[in-house]
Amino acid sequence: MPDTSEIVRLIQSRIPLIVIESKEELQVLDIISKASTQLRMPFYRWTVTQGLYRLDGGNSRHQTPREPEEVLHHIWSTKISGLYTLVDFHHYLEEPKHMRMIKEIALYGEKRRQTVIFLSHQCELPDELNHLAAYFQLSLPSENKLMQTVAHVAGQWVKEEKHRKVHIDKEALQMLVQNLKGLTLTEAKRLARNAIYDDGAISKNDLPEVAKAKHSLLNKDGVLSFEYDTAHLSDVGGLAHLKKWLEQRKSIFLGNGNQNGLDLPKGILLLGIQGGGKSLAAKAVAGTWGVPLLRMDFGALFNKYFGETERRTREALKMAETMAPCVLWLDEIEKGIATSDSDNGTSKRLLGTLLTWMAERKSAVFIVATANDIQSLPPELLRKGRLDEIFFVDLPDRETRQLIFSIHLKKRALNPAAFDLEQLADLTELFSGAEIEQAIVAGMYSAMGHADQLTNDVLVSEIIATQPLSVVMKEQIDYMREWARDRTVPAH
Numbered sequence: 343m344p345d346t347s348e349i350v351r352l353i354q355s356r357i358p359l360i361v362i363e364s365k366e367e368l369q370v371l372d373i374i375s376k377a378s379t380q381l382r383m384p385f386y387r388w389t390v391t392q393g394l395y396r397l398d399g400g401n402s403r404h405q406t407p408r409e410p411e412e413v414l415h416h417i418w419s420t421k422i423s424g425l426y427t428l429v430d431f432h433h434y435l436e437e438p439k440h441m442r443m444i445k446e447i448a449l450y451g452e453k454r455r456q457t458v459i460f461l462s463h464q465c466e467l468p469d470e471l472n473h474l475a476a477y478f479q480l481s482l483p484s485e486n487k488l489m490q491t492v493a494h495v496a497g498q499w500v501k502e503e504k505h506r507k508v509h510i511d512k513e514a515l516q517m518l519v520q521n522l523k524g525l526t527l528t529e530a531k532r533l534a535r536n537a538i539y540d541d542g543a544i545s546k547n548d549l550p551e552v553a554k555a556k557h558s559l560l561n562k563d564g565v566l567s568f569e570y571d572t573a574h575l576s577d578v579g580g581l582a583h584l585k586k587w588l589e590q591r592k593s594i595f596l597g598n599g600n601q602n603g604l605d606l607p608k609g610i611l612l613l614g615i616q617g618g619g620k621s622l623a624a625k626a627v628a629g630t631w632g633v634p635l636l637r638m639d640f641g642a643l644f645n646k647y648f649g650e651t652e653r654r655t656r657e658a659l660k661m662a663e664t665m666a667p668c669v670l671w672l673d674e675i676e677k678g679i680a681t682s683d684s685d686n687g688t689s690k691r692l693l694g695t696l697l698t699w700m701a702e703r704k705s706a707v708f709i710v711a712t713a714n715d716i717q718s719l720p721p722e723l724l725r726k727g728r729l730d731e732i733f734f735v736d737l738p739d740r741e742t743r744q745l746i747f748s749i750h751l752k753k754r755a756l757n758p759a760a761f762d763l764e765q766l767a768d769l770t771e772l773f774s775g776a777e778i779e780q781a782i783v784a785g786m787y788s789a790m791g792h793a794d795q796l797t798n799d800v801l802v803s804e805i806i807a808t809q810p811l812s813v814v815m816k817e818q819i820d821y822m823r824e825w826a827r828d829r830t831v832p833a834h
């Protein structure tokens with residue numbers, strides 16, 4: 343137990359005051375109890391409701407001063423060596439008399455071998471006591487401990503359900519334990535219980551709920567939003583090269599594969615014209631790999647937290663690391679870190695924070711950044727090695743357009759075989775995926791007045807009436823293609 347030896351070490355160093363901030367009261371008391379056994383020191387606990395009790399075996403005579411002042415007076419006057427754990431004393435710290443009494447106890451604590459431990463969910467000592475104190479933080483449960491916890495919860499369910507079996511998908515169990523990392527034991531237990539008690543099983547279906555609950559426990563300021571709605575790569579037409587690239591890296595990223603000295607995939611940048619499916623592809627990476635998708639909200643960083651952008655960014659990135667393995671989605675990254683000087687350097691500093699983190703991070707956080715304006719992208723971000731690859735998402739070719747028609751028709755319960763996909767693909771040259779989808783949606787509205795279902799003819803007339811964006815934006819698109827030729831890899 344590393345926590346016990348850490349506490350033992352602190353007590354042995356004769357530091358008179360120890361502050362432990364934790365919501366895990368029982369767990370901490372257990373650790374202190376172990377430390378008291380090792381050190382052969384009496385262990386007392388005080389709460390305002392129960393007074394002071396000796397908790398270790400030893401001399402069982404009860405001492406029960408209840409009032410805060412009484413207990414301090416008691417510790418001071420008995421001079422008995424011991425670990426005095428004051429639970430929730432933070433309410434009474436500000437009282438000048440208490441402060442003075444604690445100081446006196448602390449000043450003589452070394453000689454008398456008295457250690458006062460303050461245990462509260464949150465506790466900050468007044469300045470004049472701080473130099474006499476050490477702060478101790480409970481370590482978060484290890485993977486092993488989490489696995490035991492899940493097993494324990496499963497065992498409880500079996501007992502309550504009169505020995506029915508819990509169905510456990512091994513891979514999902516591994517992922518569940520990964521998902522619980524970063525939480526305290528009680529929190530982890532609660533989420534494990536939610537996962538098991540609804541259906542007596544641990545399956546992949548539980549994972550999004552668990553990730554979402556964890557996110558809401560950890561995410562205090564909303565810079566990272568949890569995207570519940572992920573997609574699957576089969577929802578994305580085309581992008582074959584990108585899909586293959588992701589498939590090859592999946593097992594290494596999830597830590598299942600034989601690592602063979604391969605580096606953990608870091609991330610990709612998807613560059614391309616509007617409506618090409620970049621955002622959709624980002625969602626699909628998370629969905630296909632079965633990991634949570636977290637989206638960085640640049641708007642909140644710049645507006646809501648103006649002036650603390652960097653700190654919030656660092657906190658958000660740390661939070662992403664505790665959610666690992668996960669996908670961190672930086673959508674329309676040029677809006678966050680555009681190289682403009684108009685914001686007093688805020689976006690430059692944000693970029694700096696991001697790049698430093700990218701270079702140092704060790705955990706499985708896969709970045710998917712998307713952008714459609716290359717001119718405002720800072721060259722530092724594009725430098726080789728920051729991200730693994732830059733993919734260019736061009737307009738879909740003929741075959742891909744057929745696929746996209748087919749995907750979106752099916753999605754709306756229409757049978758693609760009832761449409762002339764070749765003709766539709768021919769007519770939609772220069773259309774983006776979003777425009778193809780839009781044509782189907784508009785077609786369905788038109789059809790409502792006539793035939794009830796969308797027909798090929800209605801769809802064709804809808805397409806003919808559409809002017810795709812790429813025609814209007816021809817110059818920009820040509821420029822982007824030219825730029826992308828030597829610098830990026832085609833996603834299709």
Ligand SMILES: Nc1ncnc2c1ncn2[C@@H]1O[C@H](COP(=O)(O)OP(=O)(O)OP(=O)(O)O)[C@@H](O)[C@H]1O
Pocket residue numbers: 577578579580614615616617618619620621622623712713714738746749774775776777779
């Ligand atoms: N390759 C594709 N396959 C299937 N659907 C697509 C494809 N491309 C676009 N779509 C459809 O168009 C919608 C909008 O696309 P998406 O938002 O992903 O584009 P984008 O490249 O992120 O555009 P923007 O640059 O405007 O953010 C998607 O939700 C999807 O329904």
Ligand SMILES: [Mg+2]
Pocket residue numbers: 620621622673712
């Ligand atoms: Mg987008």
